Amino acid sequence: MEKKILMRGNEAVAEAAVRAGCRLYFGYPITPQNEISEYLSFRLPQVGGVFLQAESEVAAIHMVYGAAATGARVMTSSSGPGISLMQEGLSCIAAAELPCVVVNMSRGGPGVGNIQPAQSDYFQAVKGGGHGDYRLIVLAPSTVQELVDLTYRAFYLADKYRNPVEILGDGMLGQMMEPVVFREPEFPPLPPKDWAVRGKGDGPRKWIVCLDLDPKGLEELNLRLQKKYRKLEEEDVDYATFGNPEPEVLLVGFGTVGRILRSVVREGEKRGLKLALFRPITLFPFPKRALQEWARKARAVLVVEMNLGQMLEDVELAVQGEVPVFFLGHTGGVIPTVEEILEYVCRLLRKGVRV
């Protein structure tokens, strides 16, 4: 039997990164994700890797850019305000089509906000964040085990698509301790990194740039990126469902909210309610087709988020008005409770949601 270890989320993601082959980490301290840096500061040297504390998040993400350009597996992590500072670099990494992994253990915003868990960075993660027509691949774990499993997958997807991948957690997931198993998954083989800049040796030189002064050239890059995003939608969309396959109300939530909604479904069942959870695991690409199919079975969709309705917009686009979509959200680090959500669901059903 595989060994189960009790680990904090932040440390689990760090260990999973090392096991996934990450050998360089550049970061700048910010709560509530400092355990990632602290763990990697001793763990990476043990495997011949590099841990470097940068002078800022701006520098950290550009160190990631440099290391990624050499073909190495490289990671950084931060939280809300720090991720904002990284947007310039992320836009460049996306434009240069380099693979890297960024962990955002998000906290309350806007501004410096607070250090409580929140999901108010959804727009930033999913819609681009920095300037230009680009997207990150965004993965949203809801347990410490999933944090581990999705870290492996993040490095795989980054290499497969030559695109930055963001793991969007929150302060609660980063700080909670749960038993985890490190199962190194087998992924299909990846293409060789023949684009990497490593000194030209005897061959022709290579260059990696994030600018193209020729409008046609830049349009070509943008169209190529869009093609990549469409391929992602076809091949690497992921979501989880739980509960009644014929639900009256379909609950939709990601990450930490996803685990709260599991409890809502279970509690609801005890009270005779027919509920199901739809939890997007890839926030970009968003599992819109699957969500639409599930929504059609229900009388109503209820989106719950730790923000004021950011994923809600993607859910509404997926559902396309076929079923009424409701929203319950808290922000600033306030966490919705099972009781509160159940009460909301009961109120919806009492009102008769299809009127």
Next chain:
Amino acid sequence: MKVVFERPKTLLEKPFTYCPGCHHGLAQRLIAEVIDELGIADRTIGVGPIGCSVYIYEFIDVDFVVGAHGRAPAIATGIKRALPDRVVFSYQGDGDIAAIGTAEIIHVANRGELITAFFVNNAVFGMTGGQMAPTTLVGQKTKTTPLGRKPEVHGFPFRLGECLSVAEGSAYIARVALTRPQFIRQAKECIRRAFLTQIEKKGFSLVEILSPCPTNWGMSPKEAVDWLEQHMIPYFPLGELKVKECLPHEAL
């Protein structure tokens, strides 16, 4: 017949696209010559900035990475940490290295990062059309100092080389000009010593290259050379500002 002068192997056969009288072409040729002479072209990686300097990757035949405004030193750090046995250099203008990227260059120097930075100082923002740079001289007219730079309004011209030379991790800092044959010879020697400082793992190295910008200074190439010698060199004196012989970690 003996060949006494030829194109450096590391300089690609593409005509320079810089404005007449600009010294980027000279500076890049010298870097290419030194790379040839040290025999390091196959293990050298250059990092380009934003500004006129960005075009270097079109002319020098080594691997290149080009990043955003001012971030070249951080990108160079990532490359060097991933590939410690490669020779890594950045090539940046004054707007890039002394304004938007000041934090990155100071910390690269202070960490003693084993990279070499080339800093082309023409006392103005070139590619954006001639606005004030941190290195713009007092009284100098630019697009954003139409009446001339006034210290009480715009602050003082920034001597980055002197600033970096007090960092414990910097090992070699020099300032050169390319306006006369003897200056060019000195410049090439400084570029060589800067690369050797990195190869011998002594610490961070930087060569500041004073360069005219006739286009944005509104001068002919000849006037620009004279202006550089008369006004820039007195404020930005030439020479080696720092030469450290030991490894950075042995200094303390």
